[in-house]
Amino acid sequence: MSSDPVQFLFLMRHGEFRDGRLTVAATKHLGSLAGRLEEWMASEWRDAPDRRVQLVTLTTSATDEVAATAERLAESLVETRHLEQTTEDWGVDLTVGAYEPAEDAVRTHLADLRTLATPTRSPLLVTNAPLVEWLAALLLGSPFPIAHGELACLRRLKGDRWEVCWTISADGPDEASAIRDKIRSKMTVAAALGAVIxxxxxxxxxxxxxxxxxxxxxxxxxxxxxxxxYFATLFLYDTLQMPPRFWASRLSGAEPTTWARRLRHGKRLVTRPPSAAARVLHAAMVQVWVWVFTPATVLVGVGVVLLGIGAAEPSSADPLLLEPWQVALGALTLGVLSTGWIAVHRPDLGSAD
Structure with a gap:
């Protein structure tokens, strides 16, 4: 097993900004965010005193909100030993439009950002939207929405692959309730399609x-x-309706591989805390939709196509005569495969203080 330290990269969208200043709510949130980030660094890097976070500002069309957010964050983190006191401003040379993506420029600055990320230095990039989401999408390989004042921690995997470790945002019960409403609508769709199939x-x-x-x-x-x-989708979404108070954590054993751990515990999406319940619910909703509901829909299409091909066969075609034990064995095999697939891709909602 490699002993190389894990590389981290932080992406942050500026806080809410009105009338030339950060709002009171944004200022309060940034202070809380800094405290939670400091707790994470103290825990994650307790045996690595040389690890540092470097503040970087990257602007598109407006600069005041980005500068104010970075300044407030630096003030709140001034006492942590892991903050690199100098900041680096990339706004001077940036040619990215605020609403029209200049892909070459975005990729150039993404390469610069990757260069800043080293085993001992983790850049914390404060910038505007949609630029912050373009960068996140390029790093993660899929869209990743980031709200005002939200900080996303990305962890480097093998090669140039990155994954979201956690986020800190101002999301509260209202955002979680909105996600649950969306989940309930997806449950209705899954139940209806399951009944039809x-x-x-x-x-x-x-x-x-x-x-x-x-x-x-x-x-x-x-x-x-x-x-x-389809029915697994329904049941998995039903578990997401459980209040976060009752999200239980599973004890990790000595499973030899990542897949063995996932088979036993499911897939951990984002760590909670510090991630808000709304972010965990959104990640779990997408996970189930992509890896359970969507394959079911693809299988329906495959089944319909195969029925059509079978119906087009001449009536004189030899039938496939199966013994009862062969049918039972096939059903058992399908059951094992589907159970394993669902177990590996089900969300793990547990918390870790």
Whole structure:
């Protein structure tokens, strides 16, 4: 196992700015954010006194809000040993428009940002939107929304791959409630589609499979897997309706591989705390949608195509005659595969103080 220190990179969108100054709420939030960041650094880097966070400002069309946010953050972190006192301003040479992406310029500054990230130095970039989200998307490989005053901690994986470790934001119960409303709408869709696919599967088993060819058996298998994943989506989303007070943590054992840990515990998305419940819910919602609901929908399409191909076979085609034990073995195999897939991709919502 490599002993190289983990590299971190911080992306932050400026705080709310009105009438030429940070709002009272933004100022208060930045003070709280600095305290939580300081706690994290003291814990994460307790055995690495040489680790430093370097403040970097990167501006698009306006500079006052970025400068004010960075200044307030630096004032709040002045007593931490992990803050590099000098700041680096990239705004002078920047040619990125505020609302029209200049991809070459963004990628150039992203390369500079990666250069700043070393085993002992972690840049904390304060900038505007949408630039901060363009940079996050390029680093993570997928869109990542960042709110006013939100700080995202990214951890480097192998090569140039990065993942979100946690975020600190001003999100509260209102944002979490809005995410839950969206989750409930997705539950309705998953339940409706699951019921339709079960009805279709019942028809296929009753009227199509007797004397069916291999194409139709394949269609039945695809539809069966799709129905399992649709209902898994429903149940996983139902767990997200549980109040955060009851999100339990699982004890990590001595699993030899990452996949073994995920099979037992699920996928940890963002660490809570310091991440707000709304961010955890959003990450979990997307995780289930991408890795459970979407594959189910793809399998439905595959099943329909296979049914069509099977129906186009000439009536004289040899049917695929299966013994009962073969059908049972196939069903068991599909059950094991679907259970493993769901277990590996289910969200792990536990907290860690």
């Amino acid at each position: 079960v009805s279709l599967l019942t028809f296929v088993i009753k009227d199509v499979l007797p004397g069916a060819n291999a194409w139709r058996w394949g269609a039945a298998a695809a539809l069966a897997l799709a129905s399992v994943l």
